[in-house]
Amino acid sequence: MNALAETVEKIDINSENVFFDAPGTRGTEQQLTLYYDETNNFGKLKLLESGLNISKSDNFVLGGVVLKPGGAAGDINELKRKLRVQASAKEIKFDMVAHGAFEKILGSTKLNYALNWLLDHDLGIHYTNLNIINWFIIDIVDSILAQDAFSSYFFMHRELKNELYHIATKNLPGFLSLIHKYNFPSVERGEISNFLKDLYAFIIANWPEMTFPPTDALKEVILRARVVPELCFLEGTDQNILIKGIDTFFLYRLCAFKNASHIFDEEKTVRENIEKYRILFGDKEIPYQFVNSQQHFEIQLSDVVSGFLGKYFSFIEKTPTNSLINFKKGLNQAQCNNLAALRKLIEKSDTISNVLLHRVTTMDSDNKSDYFIFDTRLSPHLKSTNR
Incomplete structure (x- = not known):
């Protein structure tokens, strides 16, 4: 913890005021290890006379990988070889795995290596997907x-x-x-x-x-x-x-998994926003720490997870239903393989806990996403309106 944080009086947060185990909630008591990264961090969303203070309103995603007790992420150098990343590279980032339009990203062979790496090493994923326009409305x-x-x-x-x-x-x-x-x-x-x-x-x-x-x-x-x-x-x-910051979404995850270890990328703004809080569950303080991503393979994997999901959820929001249907019908084999891997990761993670996957968006978006990944039925109004 830095010297400044030690001298500032912390704000106490009672975890039960932020998250409670509603009926049907499962898996939150486990001693998991959650690693975090985020994408499309808008900082503070302001309303100006000319509109918003940001140029684009892509979905904010806070996400990463989940290790069960005794789990391990594997050898980073082995994944670097698969991804053809130079051994001297300080870390693996999402844009080394895939970039460009979502259609291209979904067909990336390197993305397939990364997603299957998570599956092969029995890692789960977690995410909060936030539609920022919907959030303030x-x-x-x-x-x-x-x-x-x-x-x-x-x-x-x-x-x-x-x-x-x-x-x-x-x-x-x-x-x-x-x-x-x-x-x-x-x-x-x-x-x-x-x-x-x-x-x-x-x-x-x-x-x-x-x-x-x-x-x-x-x-x-x-x-x-x-x-x-x-x-x-x-x-x-x-x-x-319109939105003061992203504190709420970090706090939600910390308060939900009271017995977990929470490990964040040492990003200055995020650290300043979160380190001012002391999260309490009864008399127990829920621990969290910030680490250098270059020294933690799991944070680098979290960068890949959050980067990919940020592109995916923004694609779902912006793609009209009939275009989404046509795109899905025309998926090539590489795209189908990555979609199948994503589906397996979501299913595996939901088995660990149904609180790991958190969507804060519209019913239409949820419906379109479930259709795209899980082949669920699209609501008739989505087809007729082409939302």
């Missing part, structure tokens, strides 16, 4: 449904958020301009009615050609909500700061 719906008068809509809360995201991203510049007008997310109480009136007008102006019961329900909810006294999940927020 959902509080609008959640704040309305928190009102007693709207409790009857809660059973379809994910569907309502899905529809709001779809309409908002249909005209994202217009949506960002609307919320900037009200210093979102810090909408003043006296402006809530006007904010929701403008949101309703935006929804009508960008009404999709094809609608479904959740779309109509969203319109009804926003129309009725114009009289709500507060938007509770927007209270106490900072003006025009």
Whole structure:
């Protein structure tokens, strides 16, 4: 731990306030070792008059590899030989394995070596996949449904958020301009009615050609909500700061796996964000450490995992359904092999714990991803709307 961190008073976090074992949760009590890296780290997401403070909104992925007790990642030099990486190279990075458009990445022979290396050495993977646009939109719906008068809509809360995201991203510049007008997310109480009136007008102006019961329900909810006294999940927020940082997603993983060892890449910004916390489970402090990736093969493998998944999940978000169907039908053998390896890794990891794989995105995105990897049925509305 650096000297600065030792002199700063830490913020205590009770792990049970961040994560609790809901019914159906399994595997979180194990003494695993989780290694971490991340991709598309946006730092802080701000709302400007011109839009967002970032040029592209690819999915943020925090991910890496998981070792079970007694497990080992193998000999890095052997993998270097397979990947044709010079033995003198300080470390293996994702762009040494694959680069370019996702279609090219998925067909990479080197990626196949890397994915099968994980399978052959009985390693699992973990990830948090975050759609950053969806993340700051959902509080609008959640704040309305928190009102007693709207409790009857809660059973379809994910569907309502899905529809709001779809309409908002249909005209994202217009949506960002609307919320900037009200210093979102810090909408003043006296402006809530006007904010929701403008949101309703935006929804009508960008009404999709094809609608479904959740779309109509969203319109009804926003129309009725114009009289709500507060938007509770927007209270106490900072003006025009859509996402303060990535702390939440690191903390979620730390608090979920209380008996695990958590090992992070020693990246300055991440270290400064996380090291200010002391994570407590009862009287026990949950340990974590930062290491030099050049000295830890597992962190390098985590770079490959998070880099690949970042490309994959962003591809899923941006690819219309009918294009996704055609792409899947036309996969070559190399692409099929890598997709099969990814499927096996996900299945293996879910067997270890169903909390290792965490998606924070829309229902449509989840549906498209499950179709692409697991051949599950696509919702009919995705085909008819080509979302």
